[in-house]
Amino acid sequence: MIVLKNNTFIERKEATIDMEDRGFQFGDGVYEVIRVYNGEYFLLEDHIKRLQYSLNEIGITYDLEENGLRDDLIELLEANEVEDGGIYLQVSRGIAPRAHPYPSDAQPTLFAYPIHVVKPVAEQGTGVQVILEEDFRWLRCDIKSLNLLGNVMTKQKAKENGAFEAIFYRNEDHVTEGSSTNVFVVKDGTLYTHPADNYILNGITRRYILHVAEETNVPVEETVFSLDFLHEADEVFVASTTAEIVPVVQIENEVIANGKPGDVTKQLLQSFAKHQSLETLPVN
Known part of the structure; x- marks a missing residue:
């Protein structure tokens, strides 16, 4: 499995999360699940817009368009040869010493990878x-x-x-x-x-x-x-x-x-x- 971490493609075994990532410690982040049919994303743009809305609402400064998320997701789909399934995507506020207030210097962490979806x-x-x-x-x-x-x-x-x-x-x-x-x-x-x-x-x-x-x-x-x-x-x-x-x-x-x-x-x-x-x- 190929995983997208920020703008880098890595193997599944390399996809580790730091113990001080705020997504891990506080659930301080947002996510999306995007369906794939016949090798193509379904309503990809709507999912990206909603993800950006969620990021904005919790004050994570991360511009999905500027970071080229759409192109990265298409490459991720092709790299994993997904025909029927889904992609899980999450963005956390990033890594910082554990404290409740938002850290000023943390950099958001993005992960995305394919998931198995069974049509009910x-x-x-x-x-x-x-x-x-x-x-x-x-x-x-x-x-x-x-x-x-x-x-x-x-x-x-x-x-x-x-x-x-x-x-x-x-x-x-x-x-x-x-x-x-x-x-x-x-x-x-x-x-x-x-x-x-x-x-x-x-x-x-x-x-x-x-x-x-x-x-x-x-x-x-x-x-x-x-x-x-x-x-x-x-x-x-x-x-x-x-x-x-x-x-x-x-x-x-x-x-x-x-x-x-x-x-x-x-x-x-x-x-x-x-x-x-x-x-x-x-x-x-």
Whole structure:
């Protein structure tokens, strides 16, 4: 495996992290996961823009364009001959003696490398079960931070309960997102999802789904909805870069509608693969 470290390509065995790297000690950094189909990045430009947004929001001075990230990522893909999979990319604030305040002289550390991604074909066909979990995370979920302990704990709880995912809620009137996905509800033919604010990550796949919905004339409402609305939905699905679209047919012990993937979900799933060579969405 070839790994990108800053602007240098190295072998996997050389890809070490200093014990005083702030990403290691504080989770002081941000990341992206970019999907690859047929040897090409999917929505690469959108991922780079979101990574730059996250860097700016936490005050890491690192200009991705000036550092030639796009060209490096394309070279990384070619060097590893990735046809179907993904690239994991993270930028930490860098190496400095351990102290909470931002160090003035630390240089950001960037790592990127290929990861194995398995398309959840069976789950997309039959649908999955999810659990509900109160959202105890911080209030800047719009930043794709390395601080994922709350998400990890909740995903583990879902696994232990035989569920595919956990859906977060902040109170009974406020469903937010999944532990590693965005959440969508279909009611009376309209697609609902949480607004892109600080309570959720504005998923690149989320944005792509909204684009596909517009193309296929599915009405969309970006609005906060309640647990009751979630339970009363005609259809529910979750979405992410690695999962694409996965229908939800059961929430804990309650079956959604007829317990099968719904027509709108299947329509969006069928349309999902139409533009998998896109570098960026037409409207951002």
